[in-house]
Amino acid sequence: MKAAVIVYPGSNCDRDCKVAAETAVNADVKMVWHKETHLSDDLDLIIIPGGFSYGDYLRCGAMASVSPINAEILRHAERGTSILGICNGFQILCEAGLLEGTLLRNNSLKYICKDVMLDVTNNNTRFTKAYGNQTKAMMTVGNGEGNYFADDDTIKLLEDENRIVFKYLENPNGSKGDIAGIINKKGNVLGMMPHPDRAFAKELGSDDGANVFKSLMQL
Template sequence: MRSAVIVFPGSNCDRDMAVALETVTGQKPHMVWHGDSELPSGLDVIAIPGGFSYGDYLRSGAMASRSNIIKPVMDAAQRGVRILGVCNGFQILTEMGLLPGALMRNSNIHFVCKDAELDVVNTDTIFTSGYLENTPILTPVAHHDGNFFADTYTLDRLENEDRVVFRYRSEINGSSRNIAGIINEAGNVLGMMPHPERAIDKKHGGTDGLPLFESLLG
């Protein structure tokens, strides 16, 4: 299982993500700089980590989604490589157009930093097959722009196609229909605001993020 973590100026969860991937695969992921114009060959998984790429200038994820490495990431997505975007990574995936909607400023304007209870709405994805149905999980959230917005047509479509993967159990940031994570149509690109990579070790206070990496890396 070959994995890579894309690193942007301002990424700050890249090392956490690398530790999570290495813990599960036993192999160190490639750390790929945003300015590179190609990815290592034979990747199975690409992770786009959390942080504040480019200081969130213009819009969260906007600058990162136009950097050199994005073209090869898009190509990899088309080929079916598994792509996980967490927090800023989710924002980048929507700005790239790989996932629909947009992540806007939290409706109460506050930065939210706490553990959030999530429903795993769809356990039948390559990212969530390790979770049990009807069993909420606890994962950290830490974001200012996590308010998921999409028009009603898109929201209905996401729900009808079982592409809402995670939902907050209570309202925390104003997200439409409490959406915390969604998947693309082909099922190989997941974006989520909560941080599974910060819940993989008992010392983190919980290990509810671990099944995601185990599912993903199989």
């Protein structure tokens, strides 16, 4: 598998994502600075990592969503390349219009960093096939604006099209419908607030996140 991790000013989980993909599936991972204007057509996966791109000024992910590299991310999304946005990456995908909804301040108005248990609500996507019959997964959240919001019609659309991939068992941030991760209509773009890059080995407390990467090997 060939993968690229996009690095924005303020990204702080870029190397976590690189190590996770290398460890889970022996991926060949390249770090790509946000000012680059080309991504190779032979990429299997683009990862948009967590962190605080542009210091979370304006809105989380808003400034990163118009970085030079994002024209290439949009091009790859259209051609069907797998794109995984984690935490700040999820925010960037929403700001770029690749996923519906937005991420608001946590309802506690506090930064939250903790292990969370998730429901794997759709194990038939290119990102979740490796979960098989496993319906629960433990990962870690670390965010101040992880409160997923969309209007009722959008939530119904996501439910009707089975595009809610992960839900919180105990909602840590107030996300509407307990939503922790969603996928686009085409099925090649996943945004999720929990970090599979912090849960890819038993030594980290959970290896449940590794299945996100392993699933892509089944394409």
